[in-house]
Amino acid sequence: MLEILNARADLSRRAVVYEIQGLSFREYLSVRLDENFPLYTLQDILENQRDISIEVMKKVKPLRYFPAYLEHGYYPFSFEMEELYYSQLEEVINLILEIELPLLRGIDVAYISRLKQLLLIITESATFTPNVQKLSERIGINRTTLLSYLHYLREAHLTKHLYRDGAGMSRLQKPDKIFLENTNLSYVLSARRANIGNLRETFLFNQLNYHHTVEYPEKGDFTVDKKYSFEIGGKGKDNRQIYSLSNAYIAVDDIEYGFENKIPLWMFGFLY
Numbered sequence: 001m002l003e004i005l006n007a008r009a010d011l012s013r014r015a016v017v018y019e020i021q022g023l024s025f026r027e028y029l030s031v032r033l034d035e036n037f038p039l040y041t042l043q044d045i046l047e048n049q050r051d052i053s054i055e056v057m058k059k060v061k062p063l064r065y066f067p068a069y070l071e072h073g074y075y076p077f078s079f080e081m082e083e084l085y086y087s088q089l090e091e092v093i094n095l096i097l098e099i100e101l102p103l104l105r106g107i108d109v110a111y112i113s114r115l116k117q118l119l120l121i122i123t124e125s126a127t128f129t130p131n132v133q134k135l136s137e138r139i140g141i142n143r144t145t146l147l148s149y150l151h152y153l154r155e156a157h158l159t160k161h162l163y164r165d166g167a168g169m170s171r172l173q174k175p176d177k178i179f180l181e182n183t184n185l186s187y188v189l190s191a192r193r194a195n196i197g198n199l200r201e202t203f204l205f206n207q208l209n210y211h212h213t214v215e216y217p218e219k220g221d222f223t224v225d226k227k228y229s230f231e232i233g234g235k236g237k238d239n240r241q242i243y244s245l246s247n248a249y250i251a252v253d254d255i256e257y258g259f260e261n262k263i264p265l266w267m268f269g270f271l272y
Contacts, residue, residue: 021210021272022074022075022076022182022184022206023073023074023075023076024039024207024210024269024270024271024272025062025065025066025069025073025207025266025269025270026039026269026270026271026272027272028065028069028073028074028269029060029062029065029069031076031079032065032073032079033059033060035059035060037056037059037060037270038055038270039270039271039272040052040267040270040271041271042208042211042212042224042228042271045263045267045268045270045271046228046249046263049258049263049264049267050257050258050259052267052270053256053257053258053264053267056267056270057256061256062256062264062266062267063254063256063266066265066266066269069269070183070184070187070199070203071183071184071187072085072086072184072187073184074182074183074184075089075184078184086187086188089184089185089188090188093158093185093188093189096156096158097112097115097116097158098112100156101115101152101156105152105155107149107152111139111140111141111149114138114139114140115139115149115153116189118135118139119153119158119159119180119185119189120189120190122159122178122179122180122198123180123185123186123189123190123194123195123198124190124193124194124195124198125195125198126195126197126198127177127197127198127201128177128178128179128198129176129177130150130174130175130177130178132146132147132174144172147172147173147174148172150175150178151172157181158180158181158185159178159179159180159181160178160179160180160181160202160205160206160209161175161177161178161179162175162176162177162178162179162205162214162215162216162222163175163176163215163216164176164215164216165215165216165217165223165226176216177216179198179201179202179205179206180202181206182202182203182206183199183202183203183206186198186199186202196234196253197232197233200232200233200251200253200265201221201222201232203265203268203269204221204222204230204232204251204265204268205222207268207269207271207272208222208224208230208268208271210271210272211271211272212224212225213225213226217229219241219242219244219245220241220242220245220248227247228247228248228249229242229245229247229248229249230248230249230250230251231248231249231250231251232250232251232253232265233250233251233252233253234252234253234254235252235253235254235255237250237252237262238250239261248261249261249262249263250262250263251263251264251265251268252264252265253265
């Protein structure tokens with residue numbers, strides 16, 4: 001990925017460069033079950049969630065396959081040799097960290113093990129709000145260099161960064177929250193000890209961010225397109241944190257049908 005970014009200016013004269021998102025939950029189901037599933041817009045989901053659940057449930061019980069998707073369904077090569085998927089993905093991560101980042105972005109190889117540790121901390125945390133000063137002291141580099149390293153991790157599609165409303169996303173802008181790019185990375189990096197709350201947020205951020213602007217709000221977990229507020233949780237999640245907000249919704253894990261402003265988390269995997 002980084003090598004393509006380096007060559008983009010030259011390639012643009014001869015080819016069109018596309019960044020391709022990993023499989024959505026809908027695409028994963030389509031390949032695994034050899035079945036066609038329609039995609040839905042965010043507006044469809046917010047306004048017609050019960051009808052969507054009914055239509056999807058005619059073909060599949062989504063909760064039967066959702067955990068497998070979170071673990072190993074994001075990258076298409078999981079269908080080739082599923083038993084080797086984690087080792088293959090780990091090799092890709094190591095290639096990026098140990099070869100591409102030092103070679104193409106000038107990261108000192110002495111800090112690679114600490115960047116791996118940082119990725120592990122991100123996935124095992126309920127939420128990761130970076131304290132740049134403490135992180136820079138822990139890793140042993142200055143603030144500016146650390147922010148550059150964080151930018152490179154995002155550029156390499158290992159992480160996704162969430163910013164406050166209206167905040168820029170420049171190379172030296174401190175992220176307000178950091179997630180891994182997708183949930184499959186969480187299982188590889190943490191030896192299956194990934195934090196469940198983190199997994200839920202990572203999934204929703206990844207799926208929404210493909211076609212929508214997602215920001216970090218004062219209340220709730222995400223603001224989408226500066227209009228909708230989202231909180232994420234399990235079956236017992238209530239409206240306490242977003243009760244005062246308009247256009248507020250809860251993405252709920254482990255349910256097949258939603259009600260009122262509670263929408264099944266898996267359904268957001270049908271956005272593309």
